[in-house]
Amino acid sequence: MFAEPVFGFYGGWATYRSGKGRCTVEDLNPDLCNHLIYAFVEPKDDGTLIRKDDNEKNVMDSFNDLRKRNPRQKTLVSFGGANCDKSVYAKVAADSILRKSFAVNVRGFCIRYGFNGADIDWEFPESSSDHSNFVLLLSALASELHSYDLILTTSVGVNKEYDVSGIARHVDYILLMSYDYNGT
Numbered sequence: 001m002f003a004e005p006v007f008g009f010y011g012g013w014a015t016y017r018s019g020k021g022r023c024t025v026e027d028l029n030p031d032l033c034n035h036l037i038y039a040f041v042e043p044k045d046d047g048t049l050i051r052k053d054d055n056e057k058n059v060m061d062s063f064n065d066l067r068k069r070n071p072r073q074k075t076l077v078s079f080g081g082a083n084c085d086k087s088v089y090a091k092v093a094a095d096s097i098l099r100k101s102f103a104v105n106v107r108g109f110c111i112r113y114g115f116n117g118a119d120i121d122w123e124f125p126e127s128s129s130d131h132s133n134f135v136l137l138l139s140a141l142a143s144e145l146h147s148y149d150l151i152l153t154t155s156v157g158v159n160k161e162y163d164v165s166g167i168a169r170h171v172d173y174i175l176l177m178s179y180d181y182n183g184t
Helices: 012-016 056-063 086-094 096-113 128-146 164-168
Strands: 007-011 034-045 074-080 116-119 151-157 172-175
Touching: 007 012, 007 164, 012 034, 012 056, 034 086, 034 116, 034 151, 056 096, 056 164, 074 096, 074 151, 086 096, 096 116, 096 128, 116 128, 116 172, 128 151, 128 164, 164 172
Parallel strands: 007 034, 034 074, 074 116, 116 151, 151 172
Antiparallel strands: none
């Protein structure tokens, strides 16, 4: 169907809306793209992960069931997002033990909940050490995920401070966030 990867995001919070803003997984058309990303699961500063509530597991199960309607579909889960405390990623990325713990937990989460991979959405590394530690974090994640044939992507802003070649060595795809240039 698609010669190249086409990505789409689903904000898990949309299922909790009422009225016309509500969007459930059942409303999604899995034929519009070949990589669907469930947003978001939050990382904690000890390298563990937070699910919002018990219902979220049901939503993620339904999300991954979209592959039954399109067997070529890949599903990923995104960790972080705009509401994630940016100091969490800064702390985890700066410490080799926390990087490893986070990578193991992300891999475990993907396998436990049936995702084909993970997207890392750190909004946004600020210092030069954050940017270099981001590459180290992606390296740890790549080692853990790729050994289980899981996909690794990252969603990044358009910022000249990123070590693009360093990032590209570790991820399967780099997704550019090209919004919020004039405010929303």
